[in-house]
Amino acid sequence: MNKKTVRDIDVKGKRVFCRVDFNVPMQNGVVTDDTRIRAALPTIQYLMEQGAKVILASHLGRPKGKVVEEMRLNAVAERLSELLGKRVVKTDEAYGDAVKAAIAEMNEGDVLLLENVRFYPGEEKNDPELAKAFAELADVYVNDAFGAAHRAHASTEGIAHHLPAVAGFLMEKEIEVLGKALSNPDRPFTAIIGGAKVKDKIGVIENLLDKVDNLIIGGGLAYTFVKALGHEIGKSLLEEDKIELAKSFMEKAKEKGVNFYMPVDTVVADDFSNDANKKVVNIDEIPSDWEGLDIGPKTRELYRNVILKSKLVIWNGPMGVFEMDAFAEGTKAVAQALADAKDTYTVIGGGDSAAAVEKFGLADKMDHISTGGGASLEFMEGKQLPGVVALNDK
Numbered sequence: 001m002n003k004k005t006v007r008d009i010d011v012k013g014k015r016v017f018c019r020v021d022f023n024v025p026m027q028n029g030v031v032t033d034d035t036r037i038r039a040a041l042p043t044i045q046y047l048m049e050q051g052a053k054v055i056l057a058s059h060l061g062r063p064k065g066k067v068v069e070e071m072r073l074n075a076v077a078e079r080l081s082e083l084l085g086k087r088v089v090k091t092d093e094a095y096g097d098a099v100k101a102a103i104a105e106m107n108e109g110d111v112l113l114l115e116n117v118r119f120y121p122g123e124e125k126n127d128p129e130l131a132k133a134f135a136e137l138a139d140v141y142v143n144d145a146f147g148a149a150h151r152a153h154a155s156t157e158g159i160a161h162h163l164p165a166v167a168g169f170l171m172e173k174e175i176e177v178l179g180k181a182l183s184n185p186d187r188p189f190t191a192i193i194g195g196a197k198v199k200d201k202i203g204v205i206e207n208l209l210d211k212v213d214n215l216i217i218g219g220g221l222a223y224t225f226v227k228a229l230g231h232e233i234g235k236s237l238l239e240e241d242k243i244e245l246a247k248s249f250m251e252k253a254k255e256k257g258v259n260f261y262m263p264v265d266t267v268v269a270d271d272f273s274n275d276a277n278k279k280v281v282n283i284d285e286i287p288s289d290w291e292g293l294d295i296g297p298k299t300r301e302l303y304r305n306v307i308l309k310s311k312l313v314i315w316n317g318p319m320g321v322f323e324m325d326a327f328a329e330g331t332k333a334v335a336q337a338l339a340d341a342k343d344t345y346t347v348i349g350g351g352d353s354a355a356a357v358e359k360f361g362l363a364d365k366m367d368h369i370s371t372g373g374g375a376s377l378e379f380m381e382g383k384q385l386p387g388v389v390a391l392n393d394k
């Protein structure tokens with residue numbers, strides 16, 4: 001990475017404003033998955049060891065510029081305190097005099113967590129005044145929030161224009177792993193794209209066609225491609241206005257010599273529910289009043305074989321409606337194939353695929369699970385991430 005990192009600066013005795021992505025799932029005021037908090041620990045612990053005063057900032061949810069009680073970061077501070085084995089002070093605001101007073105009390109190695117930065121309308125607007133108010137709290141800015149790096153907000157982008165600005169270890173690792181995968185991949189290089197939204201993934205599919213050897217399509221978005229081939233898809237998910245584009249992608253794949261894999265069979269159901277009647281049909285035999293909710297067994301086998309022969313696989317998006325057990329087999333099969341592929345470097349692109357490998361207990365078998373869903377997608381599309389661009393060059 002051509003950006004400075006925490007290793008390149010002296011933080012001893014300095015106040016460090018460290019943006020992290022603690023946007024974690026919560027239920028009844030308790031953090032239900034602390035993956036993102038644990039992922040930020042190396043940077044936080046390094047800053048503590050170096051004698052910095054560590055001021056952490058994060059968003060949680062989408063409170064839209066207002067205080068939403070359930071989106072306060074108190075439970076996150078508690079979980080972080082447990083993980084660090086040290087009390088983390090939590091302020092009820094994210095800037096201003098009370099916050100400054102709390103920071104003035106800090107000793108070297110102390111950690112303080114600011115309130116949810118999205119309680120202020122200026123955060124998402126990247127308001128220069130708010131960025132300045134954040135910058136006034138500190139001497140140095142560290143961005144370790146890869147999951148929010150695709151957002152140009154006051155705490156992810158604006159503040160970087162006011163202070164020396166460097167990347168944390170998580171940010172560095174995410175950019176290096178995903179960057180290497182895209183710029184200098186081990187081959188055969190396979191990308192698996194699933195999920196529901198064709199329009200969100202079009203940019204990725206297009207960019208990947210220039211890079212991969214194999215492109216595997218699954219999940220709800222596959223049916224737009226099936227339709228583009230002229231088959232009936234019944235009530236399956238369809239993005240009508242993307243059919244032509246799907247066709248052009250298949251043609252582009254052929255021109256570029258990319259192997260384009262689509263489902264050859266599918267599990268169809270007569271209702272969008274776990275208890276629906278279901279059956280396996282060939283991909284060109286979907287009954288008109290049924291919908292495809294998972295890839296079929298022949299497709300699972302086909303995809304498994306491609307995965308096992310790959311040296312590098314990037315996976316984004318489930319193969320079916322994996323939240324329902326009845327339609328989880330395809331997603332499970334892909335996760336299992338990745339786990340079994342011993343000589344293959346496996347990268348999970350955040351979001352639902354990361355949730356799926358967790359659910360199936362296979363997370364520790366993957367080489368890299370990105371902490372960013374949207375961020376890793378935009379990165380794979382070839383877009384510049386504003387939170388990274390704003391950091392100081394090496």
Ligand SMILES: Nc1ncnc2c1ncn2[C@@H]1O[C@H](COP(=O)(O)OP(=O)(O)O)[C@@H](O)[C@H]1O
Nearest residue numbers: 195196197219220292293317320321351352353
């Ligand atoms: N065949 C399908 N029909 C309808 N929805 C599907 C199908 N396959 C997958 N999905 C849904 O897609 C959702 C994930 O889509 P998306 O947000 O694009 O993926 P990600 O979060 O991994 O980027 C999941 O909730 C899953 O249930």
Ligand SMILES: O=C(OP(=O)(O)O)[C@H](O)COP(=O)(O)O
Nearest residue numbers: 021023147148350372373374375
């Ligand atoms: O959870 C996040 O996004 P992700 O689910 O796409 O990884 C990030 O914290 C960014 O949150 P946002 O999409 O509300 O800006």
